[in-house]
Amino acid sequence: MIENPYFSNDELKCSCCGENKFNDNTLRRLIAVREQVGPMVISSGFRCEAYNTAKGYTQTHATGQAVDVRIAGGDALRVVGMAIRAGFTGVGVSQKGDWAGRFIHLDDLTADQAPRPAMWSY
């Protein structure tokens, strides 16, 4: 993981096993977003395949190229705008219910990995 003042191994590692294969290029994009929009809380970074399977999630986070940012409202819109400019190609929007539970998924998968560019809601 590349050195940076914003995101720690603890934030980006798999919450089940501690493995962290977060992608350096993806992290550079995330840093670019952070430098424009300010502090961001990461709710999920790298997730190993076993954890995704156990939770019924897709394997997108197992690539190390995906992150969920806990953010809502106008701040969420700013994150999406900057993320697109930073080169993120997948944007998932979860903006219903309590603000504390809202998030934006960002990934920079390529078209050979998944249908990209893409935007979806949860």
Ligand SMILES: [Zn+2]
């Ligand atoms: Zn794990």
